[in-house]
Amino acid sequence: MIKVEGLTKRYARTVAVDNVSFEVQKGQIVGFLGPNGAGKTTTMRVLTCFLPPSAGTAQVAGYDVLNAPMDVKKRIGYLPESPPLYPEMEVSEYLQFVGRLKGIPRGDLARRLDEVTGRCAIGDVRNKLIGKLSKGYRQRVGLAQAIIHNPDVLILDEPTAGLDPKQIIETRQLIKHLAGDHTIILSTHILPEVEQTCEQVIIISKGKVVATDSVENLTNRLRGAETVAVEVEASNGAPEAGAVLQRLEQVAGVARVLHRETKNGRHVFEVESLQGQAVRPALARGVVEAGWNLVELRAVSLSLEEIFLQLTGGDAAAGGVQ
Amino acid sequence: MRNILIICRKELKSYFASPIAYGLMAFFAAISGYFFYVATAIFVRRGMESAMMGRGMPMDMSEWVVRPLLMNISVIGLFLIPMITMRLFAEEKRSGTIELLATSPVRDWEIIVGKWCAAMILYTAILSISLLNFSFLFIYGKPDWKPMLVGYLGLLLQGGCLLAIGTFISTTTKNQIIAGTATFAVCLLLWVLDWVSAYETARWARVVSYLSVVTHFESFAKGVIELKDVVFYFSMIFFGLFLTARSMESLRWRA
Structure with missing residues (x-):
């Protein structure tokens, strides 16, 4: 057209x-x-x-x-x-x-x-x-x-x-x-x-x-690796955030795990996978097999904003991205 | 043709939606009324004087009232025209509506002619107020209507040519005040160009004097249609609108 x-x-x-x-x-x-x-x-x-x-x-x-x-x-x-x-x-x-x-x-x-x-x-x-x-x-x-x-x-x-x-x-x-x-x-x-x-x-x-x-x-195209948000429920202080972190890091294909916060008895982690690896099923299995409650498992898609900044260089921020 | 009418109608609506049209009409009615009063008062007084002196020759109403009045109206026109044309394009450029016109399936010349026609109609409407004055002459006397008609034709032609120039000037700026002032300056210049012929008779002076719009109006005021004056006015109208078209085109290239 x-x-x-x-x-x-x-x-x-x-x-x-x-x-x-x-x-x-x-x-x-x-x-x-x-x-x-x-x-x-x-x-x-x-x-x-x-x-x-x-x-x-x-x-x-x-x-x-x-x-x-x-x-x-x-x-x-x-x-x-x-x-x-x-x-x-x-x-x-x-x-x-x-x-x-x-x-x-x-x-x-x-x-x-x-x-x-x-x-x-x-x-x-x-x-x-x-x-x-x-x-x-x-x-x-x-x-x-x-x-x-x-x-x-x-x-x-x-x-x-x-x-x-x-x-x-x-x-x-x-x-x-x-x-x-x-x-x-x-x-x-x-x-x-x-x-x-x-x-x-x-x-x-x-x-x-x-x-x-x-x-x-x-x-x-611009998302090299997948980022997954994982939320695990803790009751009466167990499991501790450190223990969950360790468990998640052992899952195959995981590159890095970040502990974001613990709120209302829930630990929130951000897991980055290696290039081209689908880690979500393995992550879910890992948490559930350890006997913890998996509350949320969600792929965090790289927002267009980040792509945009990558493509246009730093001056995009000055251009009034909202 | 349809597009010209659409543009023309829209312009006329804008004129009458704002106080401009009414203001100009009131201003013109007051000034031309005053001139009419003065001209007839002088005429009546002279008439009485010559009757008392025992001279039997009747005075010519065309020469004593109609002609000076037409000349005065033609000069008032020089002041009215900038007020009529200043907004035509300047306002569209300022508010961005020129983008609407320029991206619609309308040709540039259709926009220009439409706008010029609207200005012409408003100018004619304003002029027609003075017909009210002249109608009194018909009630109390028997003036010749033919030279009057020719005079009005001359006023319209002169107005048309100044309106075309004003339209052109309006395309050159976003600011109505600048457009109005510049148009007024050009109108004034075209009027006073005629004055050089008063003290200089060389060839250049005759050329300069020829360019004056007022020179060409004089014969119309006398009730005479001369081909050279008609040609002058028509070529000026064409020239003004041609410049407008060029200017509008250049907006696109410069933008």
């Missing part, structure tokens, strides 16, 4: 996007992840025909952004970082304007308007002035504006920025619901957002793509 090859965008002095290539299949949700200033917005602006590329090509639904911008524009919905709203307009008036601008036939306009106001949950503010809306509502009106013409491709630039936690969850759910009908690219610097909403991740840093993969693969 989207095909980007060797895309480069130079500004007067800086290279914002440097030889970026990626592909997005139809119906996918792709997370565009990177610290602030990595080139996410610039790439999106090229895809939406707002900026022409300095070199390379970008195609949306088979149309080139330089040669057939009109065909591309018809097929994309775009929500820039700050929603493009006219404060002096009422919500419904604004959506009608955008709908007409996007070329929705007169007869379909009312139906589309009802549909998007329902989908984005903005029905109760339809007749309010946009200037008087709260940030959350503005963001949703912005999203409604992006989907009003039912585009094939949705490009969302930091759709949850500046929202409160409840609104963030609602917006993410909304985006998930939109997948399937639409191909979605969303940019963010918030990692859990990608883990929760996206199927694929493109990690970009300093204008370059540093990783493209599915969320699952990326986590697996």
Whole structure:
């Protein structure tokens, strides 16, 4: 659906996007992840025909952004970082304007308007002035504006920025619901957002793509060894943490055991396995055979956050990872 | 065509959703009303004087009232136009809505012409207030309506050309105040260019004077349509809108 090859965008002095290539299949949700200033917005602006590329090509639904911008524009919905709203307009008036601008036939306009106001949950503010809306509502009106013409491709630039936690969850759910009908690219610097909403991740840093993969693969690929959290119940002081630790260390395939804490009579350990060894069954057996109560045994997956830091270097932390 | 109408309608709504349109109308009504009063008062007084002196020659209303009034309105227009055009693109650039327009399936020139048309309609609406003044002349006298019509045509053409220049200036900045001030400066310049012809008759002076929008309005005020003036105004409108299109395109390359 989207095909980007060797895309480069130079500004007067800086290279914002440097030889970026990626592909997005139809119906996918792709997370565009990177610290602030990595080139996410610039790439999106090229895809939406707002900026022409300095070199390379970008195609949306088979149309080139330089040669057939009109065909591309018809097929994309775009929500820039700050929603493009006219404060002096009422919500419904604004959506009608955008709908007409996007070329929705007169007869379909009312139906589309009802549909998007329902989908984005903005029905109760339809007749309010946009200037008087709260940030959350503005963001949703912005999203409604992006989907009003039912585009094939949705490009969302930091759709949850500046929202409160409840609104963030609602917006993410909304985006998930939109997948399937639409191909979605969303940019963010918030990692859990990608883990929760996206199927694929493109990690970009300093204008370059540093990783493209599915969320699952990326986590697996970078996880050298498995980390397992083990919780053992102790009653009347037995067993002692030291004894459990010793027992766990003897299990085959275990590289290292850390005693995390003892709380409410439960010892919590973190066990790291050797590369490529599945140690969980052996760990469970070890604890149970010793006659202790195994309360919890859980694989701790390496979070995307850690992967991200590994890939982009230390400056990701400065980029506002939440 | 459909897109032009969509943009134009939206711009008109914004004009009338804010106090700008009403403010400009009130300002224009007051000023043109005052000029009308002064012009007719002088006309009546002179008329009475010449009647007392026993001169039987009737005074020409077109020459004494209509023409000076049209000239005055054309100068008031120079002050109104920056207020009309300053927000057209500057505001869209400031608030980021330009991204919505530029990523919608609309061509740049459709956006530009739509916005310019909206500015033209507002300007025409403001001008039409002065028709109220002129209608009094028809109640109490029999002025010739044809030169008046030509005068209004001239006002519209002159306005259109300054509005096109103002639209262009509005694309060059995010700040409405800067856009307005710069447009006012250019309007003023295009007006006073005409003054060099008062003391200089060399070829360069005639060229400079030709560029003045007011020079070309004079014949319209007299009720005469001259082809060279019409050509001048139309080419200026085209030139202004052409510059706007170039400027909008350059936004994308520079961004």
